[in-house]
Amino acid sequence: MILILSIILILVGAVNIWTWRRNRERLQVFYNVEVKNTTLSSLVESQLSQRQQSLWQRISFDFNVMMRSYYNLLIMGQSKSRLFVYIFVGTVVGIILNGQYLHYDSYTVALASGIGTVVIMLFLKKRKLKKEFYNTFPEALNTITGIVASGSAITTSFKACGNSIEGVVGKTLKEVDKRIEIGDNIEGVLMNSYQRLPFPEYYFFILTVMVNLDSGGELKEVLSRLTKMLTNNQVLVKTRDGKTAELRMTMTILGCMPFAFIFILKLISQTHYDYLMDTSVGRGILYYVIGSVAIGFIIIKGMINKIV
CATH class of the missing domain: 1.10.287 (Helix Hairpins)
Structure with missing residues (x-):
């Protein structure tokens, strides 16, 4: 049983690290964006790039970010007490099934059942979050584009999105607006929100907003292209799933x-x-x-x- 658990954990960890690094490689071009503000440059270099770190430092950084993202995903939309109840129930079910069918050591099965419950919950929540994000984020981009096109600042659009859009995207943007209103640093707020929405498209969105706040630019055109790209990708994904x-x-x-x-x-x-x-x-x-x-x-x- 320990051998099975070890193999599964190694495979899951390898797949997740590979997926994380693949998403970062897709956005490598944005690491080379030149900005005029030294503070923003330092932020981008320290939080979005790996600079000249050793291999183990990069692995440690990726692992810490990945674990924070998984923790935020695990507690999203529920209390810690309910999470504990789910893990406890999953562990008890695993022990009962082991007594009926497998006959392994009870302590090993209890540990494996607890970890397996967490993995299953992460898989289901990640799947739900991904579906919800790609269904609602294009709508949020359209709202933001319309507000920016009317001459308003990009920061004023977060509140409108939070009030009009349901789901995790609306809640995240509403939280961003609240933290900006109380005086938090906008770059730090956006980077923290990425922990709740760890998707390449949202990564590009917050980086575009940060650069626009620093040096200006054709934000409306960039957001329009991003919206079109998301819509086209969704069509391709549905076509792929159908085939x-x-x-x-x-x-x-x-x-x-x-x-x-x-x-x-x-x-x-x-x-x-x-x-x-x-x-x-x-x-x-x-x-x-x-x-x-x-x-x-x-x-x-x-x-x-x-x-x-």
Whole structure:
């Protein structure tokens, strides 16, 4: 069980670090933006770039930012007490299932169940947040573009978006407006809001706002292009999902079949099921099945994501 948990954690960590660095590489061109204000330049260099750091310093920086983002995502929209209840219930369910089917060490299963519950919650919340962001952020950009086009300052548009847009985008922009009104540094407020919306498009948006506040520019045109790009990307994503729906369904069915067979094995032959679960050879086969399914899911998922 410890071996399975270690493999899963290593794979999840590697995929997340690779995804994080890939998103940063897409925006590498914006690190070279020259600004006139020394304070803004220092902010951009210290928070958006890695400067001349060693490999371990960069890994540590990426890991800390990633963990902060995951923590903010985990507690978003719920209290810490409710989060604790969910983790507790998931741990208890894991212990009960272990007693019925797996027969592993209870302490190891309790730890694995708690971590697994957190991972599942992060996956579901990240999926929900991503869907909500890409559905509402173009509307926020249209509102901001209209306010900027009327001659108002960009900072006045955050309040309008917070009052008119539902979901996490509206709440985040409303929080940005409140913190700006009480006198917080706008660059720091925007960078903190990125922890709640860790998406490349929002990253580009706040960097554009920061540069515009410092030196001016065609903000309306840039935001219009960003809105158009988001809309086109959503169309491409929906097209991709439609064309790969059969492949994804097949992948899900094939991935579930080995575990369904194991469950059926318990019903039709308890002796063979006990051999699979209670012997070193049987557990080796089980580890191979879980590992091969997990690796196959990651490879196929990566291939699908590269389409867009």
